[in-house]
Amino acid sequence: MADNDLFLGFDLSTQQLKGIVVKADLKLVFEAKVDFDADLRKYGITKGVLTNPSEGEIFAPNNMWLEAFDLVLQRLKAQGLDFSRIAGISGAGMQHGTVFWSTDAEKIMSSLNPAKTLVEQMGPEHSNEAGGVFSHPHSPNWQDASTQKQCEIFDLHLGSPGRLAMVTGSKAHHRFSGPQILRFRTKYPEHYKKTARISLVSSFIASIFMGKIAPIDIGDVGGMNMWDVSKGRWQEDLLALVAGEDGSEGLKEKLGPVPEDGGETLGPISPYFVHRFGFRKDCAVIVCTGDNPSTILALPLQASDAIVSLGTSTTFLMSTPQYQPDPSYHFMNHPATAGLYMFMLCYKNGGLAREHVRDAINDLESSEDANIWAAFNRTLLSTPALGQKDSSKDNARIGLFFPRPEIVPNVKAGSWRYLWNSTSKDLKPVEPGTDSWPSATADARAIVESQFLSLRLRSHNLVHPQRTETGKLLPAQPRRVYLVGGGSNNDAIAKIAGEVLGGSEGVFKLDIGGNACALGSAYKAVWGCRREGRETFEDFVEARWKEEDFVKRVADGYTEGVFEQYGNALTGFEMVENEVIRIAAQGS
Ligand SMILES: Nc1ncnc2c1ncn2[C@@H]1O[C@H](COP(=O)(O)OP(=O)(O)O)[C@@H](O)[C@H]1O
Ligand SMILES: O=C(CO)[C@@H](O)[C@H](O)COP(=O)(O)O
Structure with missing residues (x-):
């Protein structure tokens, strides 16, 4: 087994695209980013997005993301990364955003010229126009609030918001793909008809690297309000609601399959990347997941550990074997381990x-x-x-x-x-x-x-009393609070996190690069390529985890009084x- 191998993970989030490279022992070796406002302002974006306040719409140009991938790979190359060492790639995309592919998408992606950029060939260059591989030029962003009407219909469609949460893991939310696709179909019926496939941002990343449309991930599918979590399949009544007169079979084809295994190799990288950047032919593309599911993969979480992601959004994440959905929060499948779930709270104003x-x-x-x-x-x-x-x-x-x-x-x-x-x-x-x-x-x-x-x-409801090393029993609180995302660089915020949330062992942050989410996806690439038999993600990471090198205690947790x-x-x-x-x- 070549220990020269490297693994590449991406995080395509609201304000930037990050790419990081780790070795098989999970140590970070390269890291590069593209900041949309600083590097790609020509798309007219602010803080990574375009807005239409009159309708509460917030969206991002797909072409900007294509250009960002080209740029981030060039930046990694400039740092000396030899792409022929990359054995596997995975990625994380901001959740809920949808990309609408045209009927020409796969034909165009399978015959790209390595002398040209992705955006030159896949979309009208530097523009916000539809065309090329996209049936619509924009992807609705998770901050979008244009679907109140659709959410009201969704919430009642199975009887109540509580029932919708029980079946899909969440009540209806503006940003969730089901209400978004329903609005898209009614606002842009012509574009919907010309849409061959629909990806989430995560499966969009995998599609780019495979050169064909990739399946949706089992963890990220819970951000759509259309997946029956317990039954492990699309919920037919909700598909029928979204598809309307166009029929749910057509919508199911557009959405495609959802593999159960988050570590699956979807295929080798497309020849375009082999010839343009020097990737090796057998570089494996592993299923890509959402940015929050990916974040929980960056740490070997124990029971009662909590992650607070202080990014553009604030999210609170826990990994738990209990599926206890409620309209006031989200439950999604764990992105790597069947039988575990991700509990999430998400705030737009972070x-x-x-x-x-x-x-x-x-x-x-x-x-x-x-x-x-x-x-x-x-x-x-x-x-x-x-x-x-x-x-x-x-x-x-x-x-x-x-x-x-x-x-x-x-x-x-x-x-x-x-x-x-x-x-x-x-x-x-x-x-x-x-x-x-x-x-x-x-x-x-x-x-x-x-x-x-x-x-x-x-x-x-998810935290329990904790016992300290000296045997003292503390009130219900997390064992550890891990801070990730841009705000985790701020020790003053970390101190208040500990004071309010507690944490019997304290408040920690990742000490290996600034980005847990991209790290989680790089770890997933390593696991997907190197796991032995049915080795779980948790066991795989635990065996390579070096606490003293990977995390740092940044603030006290529980303070009596x-x-x-x-x-x-x-x-x-x-x-x-x-x-x-x-x-x-x-x-x-
Ligand atoms: N030192 C800091 N103190 C507080 N907040 C910070 C600091 N550095 C970055 N941030 C915040 O981090 C946010 C970006 O977080 P990041 O996780 O990189 O973004 P994204 O959500 O796009 O992935 C910015 O909006 C900024 O407010
Ligand atoms: O909508 C959600 C989760 O439900 C957001 O967390 C997005 O997934 C994007 O977050 P950032 O990483 O850009 O803050």
């Missing part, structure tokens, strides 16, 4: 919402610190928990900050600030710039706290959310 507060503080303080987060962090750490100098007397400051319409809870964009009295349970709205809520500075602590309070509130203070504030937080939902309902 990194970008924190950036708004950061920018307001920088403006206020005219901060010229080279670290753009310095003033935000100073404010965050110098403000007491919940803004209470004395938690027995002072009101708690609780706010919600949603520059974009939110998923959890499903409300329109807005900011809301309240003072909550924990004794009288009295809730009072408050304006920023007053003594009790001093300008943007109070927002720094409040936004980070509210993001973590929401995670704690909704994950309490403050953990209980936040536990108490959950009641106030829930009251704030209910108030905001009530106000939103009045306004609509």
Whole structure:
């Protein structure tokens, strides 16, 4: 067995494409990225996407992604990567986005000229037009909020949102592919008719590298609202709803098969990449999955471990053998191990919402610190928990900050600030710039706290009391909290994560490259190529895992007193959310 082999993993997410290369022992050797705003702004995007606010639409140009793949491979080559050493490739794509392929797609992809770029041949170059391999030029983005009507129909189609969640793992969500495809079919009937196949972003990545349309992944299919998780097949009534008069058989053909094995080799890489970049002919393309399922593959998770992904979105992930769906969260198949599930909470207002507060503080303080987060962090750490100098007397400051319409809870964009009295349970709205809520500075602590309070509130059924090394029994909380994604670089945010969420062993981050999601997909490539017989992903990674090299403890977890203070504030937080939902309902 050649130990010269390398394995390539991708993460195609909202704002960038990352490519990373690991050895068979899982050690990182190369890493490159394409930042869409910095490198491909010619597509007219901001923060990686195009928007049509009048309809709540958010989408990304497929051609931009094609160009990004060419660029990221060139950047890896410039670093000295010898592509003939790559034995396997896998990838992770932002969840829920759909790519609509034309009837010419496979013909074009099978005869690409290695002297030309992908975008030159697959889509009208540098444009947002349909054509080439795509029946529509755009992929709806997970931040899209244009499908409220379709979601209402979906939620009732099997009887109730609870029933839909029981069958598919989630109630209807704006960004889920089922409601998105239903809207696409009715808004663009001609494009729908010309669509030969539909991919998720993950299977789009595999398709590019195979040169033909790849199947959808068993983990990522749970982000569509059309897959019956327990039965392991498409849910016929939901397919019929989406397909309408065009018929569900046609839709099933467009969606294609869903292999049960997440480690399956789909085929060798297409000759285009062999000739253009020097990949070897037998380089295996392993099933690609969603960015969140891929993130849970970057760490050997134990029971009660939680991952908080602080990317553009905030997601909270756990791996569990229990399938306990509920309309307020998501359950999906584990991407590698049958019988395990991924529990997920997903918030639209993560990194970008924190950036708004950061920018307001920088403006206020005219901060010229080279670290753009310095003033935000100073404010965050110098403000007491919940803004209470004395938690027995002072009101708690609780706010919600949603520059974009939110998923959890499903409300329109807005900011809301309240003072909550924990004794009288009295809730009072408050304006920023007053003594009790001093300008943007109070927002720094409040936004980070509210993001973590929401995670704690909704994950309490999945965590259990933890025993410390000295045998002391701690209240229900995660064993470890692992932070990943861009925000995991921020130690001040890590400290608040530990204070609010706990973690009997503390708060950790991956110490091997900045990107858990791409790492997870590279690990999946190694596992897919090198597993022996029925060796599970968990056993495979565990055997190669070097704790001291791979993760770093970045903050304390459970801190007696403050953990209980936040536990108490959950009641106030829930009251704030209910108030905001009530106000939103009045306004609509
Ligand atoms: N030092 C930092 N402190 C706080 N947030 C950060 C820091 N560095 C990056 N981020 C946040 O990370 C986000 C991008 O996260 P990343 O995981 O790279 O993106 P994506 O969701 O596109 O995969 C940015 O929106 C930014 O707000
Ligand atoms: O919609 C979800 C999960 O349901 C998002 O988590 C997307 O999968 C993309 O996230 P980023 O990695 O770009 O933050």
